[in-house]
Amino acid sequence: MKIALFGYGKMGKMIERLAVERGHEIVAKIDVGTTEVDFSKIDVAIDFSTPDAAYENILNCIDNKIPVISGTTGWLDKFGSVVQHCKEQKGAFIYASNFSLGVNIFFELNEYLAKMMKNLSQYSVSLEEIHHTQKLDAPSGTAITLAEGIIAHTDYKKWKLNEPGNHQIAISAKRIGDTPGTHTVEYASAVDCIEIKHTAHNREGFALGAVIAAEWILGKTGVFTMKDVLNLG
Numbered sequence: 001m002k003i004a005l006f007g008y009g010k011m012g013k014m015i016e017r018l019a020v021e022r023g024h025e026i027v028a029k030i031d032v033g034t035t036e037v038d039f040s041k042i043d044v045a046i047d048f049s050t051p052d053a054a055y056e057n058i059l060n061c062i063d064n065k066i067p068v069i070s071g072t073t074g075w076l077d078k079f080g081s082v083v084q085h086c087k088e089q090k091g092a093f094i095y096a097s098n099f100s101l102g103v104n105i106f107f108e109l110n111e112y113l114a115k116m117m118k119n120l121s122q123y124s125v126s127l128e129e130i131h132h133t134q135k136l137d138a139p140s141g142t143a144i145t146l147a148e149g150i151i152a153h154t155d156y157k158k159w160k161l162n163e164p165g166n167h168q169i170a171i172s173a174k175r176i177g178d179t180p181g182t183h184t185v186e187y188a189s190a191v192d193c194i195e196i197k198h199t200a201h202n203r204e205g206f207a208l209g210a211v212i213a214a215e216w217i218l219g220k221t222g223v224f225t226m227k228d229v230l231n232l233g
Contacts, residue, residue: 003214004028004042006057007049007072014207015046022211030057039064044214051075051137058082058093067092067217069210071099073141083223092217096226097141098181099209104226106198110146110185113196114153123187123194125150126164128172130182138173142183147171150185181206 001024005012008031016026027041031049037060045061047054051074061068062085070093079095086093098104117123129143139147139161147159147169157167164170180200187194200206209226216229227233 001025001215001218002027002041002043004030004037004039004045004061004066006030006045006047006053006061009048011048011071011203011207012046014203015048015210018204018207019211019214022215024211039066042066044218045069046210046214047072048210055082059085062086062089062091062093065089065091067214067220068094069099069213069217070095071097071206071210073097073144074137076141086223090221092220092222092224094213094217094224094226094229096209096213097145098206099213099226100200100205101209101212101230102205103142103181103183103198103200104209104230104232106183106196107145107149108232109196111149111153113185113187113194114150117187117194118154120187120189122189124164124189125154125156125185125187126170126172127159128174128182128184128186130174130176130179132178132180133175135175138175139171140173140181140183142181143171143173146183146185 003026008029045066045068047057047070049072054072054075055078058068127143129140156169159169180203182199184197213229
């Protein structure tokens, strides 16, 4: 499989190493300053660029009939536009706030717990996420996905950074050192707390999941999620 990397930072370099180990070839590395891309050499694209670049990167891949995997966060106000464009062009696209296999299992666990807690009004829910100091967006896309999973199954209506409120999930976002990513969901009452937590030991799990998603999407048409990749639906 011939892979193009959009974004060649720490994550891009890790994806390159894992992809090569799995027998794939990196045929393009598109980063700041890259002006031309030869799409004729590309089987699939993986985007871990920046919020400012991701939207155009994804559209360019779709327009050139290249399946694209994106893990870039911070651009999702345009997500609906990308989905519509992908369907119109009969392209192939996967977005995930987190490609880690363990995190995607954690997403499912989070929704299952939310369903059980729905009618227990004595518990209030909050989220905490911790990432490295170079992470640009806050809260993380992973934390937002967790909050949306809770909202889908409870009476909570929205999330807010650092602001608890009626029918509102407070998300605490911390930036500490080189932390790869820690996410905690807590239901607290006057008598006890219920907590689920995912701790990444390094970024390799994120990179491996993106490569696995790229392997999976080849030859497919449509807009997919990691639930499809992992058959969790």
